[in-house]
Amino acid sequence: MKINNFNQMKILIGTLCLIIALPAISQVNNEEKEKSKNMHQPKYCLFYDNHTMPAIPDVGKNFDVEAFTDRIKDCGVDYLTFHARCNLGMAYYDTKIGIKHPSLKYDLFGQLAEACQRKGIALTAYLNGGISSAEGLQNRDWTTLAFDGREYREPRFTPYVRTMCYNSPYRDHLIEMVEEIATNYPVSGFFIDCLQVFYCVCPICVKEMKERGIDYNNKEEVGKFSEFSALRLAEDIYKAATAINSGLLIYHNNPGYEEQFDFSTYFEVECLPAGAWGYEYLPVLSHYIRTLGDMPVLNMTGRFYDWGDFGGLRPEAAIKSELLYGLANGMRPNVGGHFHPRGDLESAVLDRIEKIYKELQTMEPWYDNAKNITEIAIVFPRKVGAIRGDRKLKSAVRILSELYQQFDVVTTFSDWSKYKVLVIPDDIPFDDEVARRVKAHIAEGKAVISSGSSGLDPEQKKFVLEKEWGVKYIGENSFDPAYFTVSKTFNAGLPDMPLSQYSTGIDLEPLPGTKVEANLIKPYFNRHWDGEYAFYYTPPNKVTEKPALTVNGNVAHFSHRIFSGYADKASVELKRVFSNVLDSYLPNPVFKSDNLPSFARAFVTEQPGRRMVHLLSYVPEMRGNTQMIEEPVKLNDVKISLRIDGKAPKKVYITPSMKPLRYKVENGYINVTVPECNGYSLIVFEN
Numbered sequence: 271m272k273i274n275n276f277n278q279m280k281i282l283i284g285t286l287c288l289i290i291a292l293p294a295i296s297q298v299n300n301e302e303k304e305k306s307k308n309m310h311q312p313k314y315c316l317f318y319d320n321h322t323m324p325a326i327p328d329v330g331k332n333f334d335v336e337a338f339t340d341r342i343k344d345c346g347v348d349y350l351t352f353h354a355r356c357n358l359g360m361a362y363y364d365t366k367i368g369i370k371h372p373s374l375k376y377d378l379f380g381q382l383a384e385a386c387q388r389k390g391i392a393l394t395a396y397l398n399g400g401i402s403s404a405e406g407l408q409n410r411d412w413t414t415l416a417f418d419g420r421e422y423r424e425p426r427f428t429p430y431v432r433t434m435c436y437n438s439p440y441r442d443h444l445i446e447m448v449e450e451i452a453t454n455y456p457v458s459g460f461f462i463d464c465l466q467v468f469y470c471v472c473p474i475c476v477k478e479m480k481e482r483g484i485d486y487n488n489k490e491e492v493g494k495f496s497e498f499s500a501l502r503l504a505e506d507i508y509k510a511a512t513a514i515n516s517g518l519l520i521y522h523n524n525p526g527y528e529e530q531f532d533f534s535t536y537f538e539v540e541c542l543p544a545g546a547w548g549y550e551y552l553p554v555l556s557h558y559i560r561t562l563g564d565m566p567v568l569n570m571t572g573r574f575y576d577w578g579d580f581g582g583l584r585p586e587a588a589i590k591s592e593l594l595y596g597l598a599n600g601m602r603p604n605v606g607g608h609f610h611p612r613g614d615l616e617s618a619v620l621d622r623i624e625k626i627y628k629e630l631q632t633m634e635p636w637y638d639n640a641k642n643i644t645e646i647a648i649v650f651p652r653k654v655g656a657i658r659g660d661r662k663l664k665s666a667v668r669i670l671s672e673l674y675q676q677f678d679v680v681t682t683f684s685d686w687s688k689y690k691v692l693v694i695p696d697d698i699p700f701d702d703e704v705a706r707r708v709k710a711h712i713a714e715g716k717a718v719i720s721s722g723s724s725g726l727d728p729e730q731k732k733f734v735l736e737k738e739w740g741v742k743y744i745g746e747n748s749f750d751p752a753y754f755t756v757s758k759t760f761n762a763g764l765p766d767m768p769l770s771q772y773s774t775g776i777d778l779e780p781l782p783g784t785k786v787e788a789n790l791i792k793p794y795f796n797r798h799w800d801g802e803y804a805f806y807y808t809p810p811n812k813v814t815e816k817p818a819l820t821v822n823g824n825v826a827h828f829s830h831r832i833f834s835g836y837a838d839k840a841s842v843e844l845k846r847v848f849s850n851v852l853d854s855y856l857p858n859p860v861f862k863s864d865n866l867p868s869f870a871r872a873f874v875t876e877q878p879g880r881r882m883v884h885l886l887s888y889v890p891e892m893r894g895n896t897q898m899i900e901e902p903v904k905l906n907d908v909k910i911s912l913r914i915d916g917k918a919p920k921k922v923y924i925t926p927s928m929k930p931l932r933y934k935v936e937n938g939y940i941n942v943t944v945p946e947c948n949g950y951s952l953i954v955f956e957n
């Protein structure tokens with residue numbers, strides 16, 4: 271894999287996290303979790319990514335701590351993450367053990383901490399856990415020895431040129447710096463960045479791997495050991511910091527959320543959509559992370575296009591749309607930026623943030639502790655690397671979003687009992703736990719829609735719940751390309767012609783009683799080269815007996831990997847046939863709309879005594895190499911319907927104007943027409 275920049279590296283290393291087969295990290299007891307209840311609850315946040323070259327000659331020279339803290343207070347910011355020690359290894363406070371930036375003449379972080387405390391701004395200290403260049407230069411035995419024996423990463427033009435070994439003396443040094451900061455400054459938390467998988471075969475790591483019987487010549491095993499070592503360090507940082515102050519907000523960036531659950535007190539989702547993350551990342555993470563519990567979750571975007579981009583300021587609509595997306599999904603806004611190392615007050619940046627935050631804050635009463643109402647789960651019991659990067663998962667999230675469905679992405683970490691429909695995309699094998707949960711779900715008369723090889727045992731021999739699925743697994747399907755035709759039951763809105771699958775699939779044999787609702791169509795030939803011709807043009811020939819879609823009671827199964835197909839071609843036909851099956855199982859979803867376009871998004875949240883519908887209408891456009899949102903897309907006369915669920919409305923209005931909306935109750939729904947949605951509308955249903 272070619273890694274071009276810092277952010278691709280961050281994501282790729284995240285996806286390399288592997289299943290850990292090492293002793294479980296010890297559980298932190300509940301008492302400590304209880305104590306953390308007095309911690310700050312972040313609302314409107316700023317995050318500074320201040321990595322400052324040692325050669326900068328005037329760090330902090332123009333920094334006016336009063337002007338800066340007054341200005342961010344004016345923006346409505348209550349929570350600030352600021353560097354105590356950056357990825358260059360430079361400290362910005364008076365440290366006895368670290369390397370203070372050579373041109374910084376005073377205790378910048380200390381002054382900031384004092385001013386923040388005085389002005390009621392919670393300050394979290396940033397330390398980079400995985401990268402500390404100056405400290406690595408001074409102590410070469412603190413850095414990783416990569417699997418191929420190199421100390422430097424190629425190509426070298428990356429902040430990751432040298433990374434830190436989590437088991438070297440650096441480990442204790444980092445913990446001591448955390449203790450030094452927690453002891454000497456009134457901080458509200460710690461953000462430990464870049465605790466990523468760095469394959470290290472230094473003598474210290476190899477010694478421990480030998481003791482644990484880990485094959486240090488096996489890259490996968492070394493990767494697992496690195497993940498284990500990063501998590502062990504994260505847990506020890508948590509213990510050291512909370513021993514000094516039990517009310518700290520602590521998050522470790524990059525390790526899995528579930529893996530660090532016992533030694534974090536809040537979560538962040540880092541996503542610069544104009545950078546390597548793209549616009550498909552936040553939707554997946556937002557639907558997943560809320561299933562992990564009630565910890566505060568920050569939605570960190572950036573004022574610029576990418577990290578290290580000192581001169582970038584994205585349009586208001588872009589930043590606002592991402593923050594609104596997060597707020598509609600229970601995540602608090604956090605805007606990332608770079609602070610000018612000299613301390614220049616960047617008024618243009620803060621003006622933009624202030625304008626956005628002031629507007630969002632007019633709707634704060636309806637965001638505060640609101641919970642999403644969800645009734646579908648995408649079952650994806652895999653590690654965080656897959657959750658962050660899997661294209662089929664992104665595709666499933668996209669399809670359900672385009673259908674305005676209210677759903678979560680779940681692993682076995684959370685309870686599934688509230689969901690009416692489980693969607694199991696493309697290639698989710700069933701272990702005992704997944705099979706047990708799915709079986710219990712079906713036994714309650716609830717529905718499952720799966721596709722491809724989902725539902726097979728890990729050896730891919732047979733369906734684990736063969737009786738419930740109502741089909742036998744025969745093997746991989748050989749049609750290339752595969753076409754299909756759909757029965758009358760599920761062909762609403764589909765053209766009457768052979769349709770393409772755009773993916774691979776499996777052959778199924780229906781058991782007695784199972785309905786075949788779509789059939790595969792064989793092409794005249796498979797795509798191939800016969801020595802004379804490239805068989806590129808391979809039209810559909812005959813409809814076969816092979817099922818493309820089976821329905822056995824509450825279980826529907828697509829033979830082909832329709833979510834992969836949608837990821838490749840965004841085939842509206844594939845989405846439509848899925849939607850027709852979903853409608854049969856969920857005829858009365860909590861939210862419906864007659865005329866909302868598929869690019870818009872709708873979310874339903876709830877607080878005591880009221881429900882809210884959030885409509886978003888922002889469309890990222892591909893411009894050159896970057897996806898961009900410059901303006902919202904205005905919608906008029908949007909007809910929406912919210913299921914009553916026994917909560918007859920007393921009034922319906924749009925916030926923040928409080929303008930009442932006329933509504934009509936019909937067939938179990940409250941029907942409302944929203945006159946105009948200029949990017950975002952928040953409609954409140956008081957009951």
Ligand SMILES: [Zn+2]
Nearest residue numbers: 435470472475
């Ligand atoms: Zn090492």
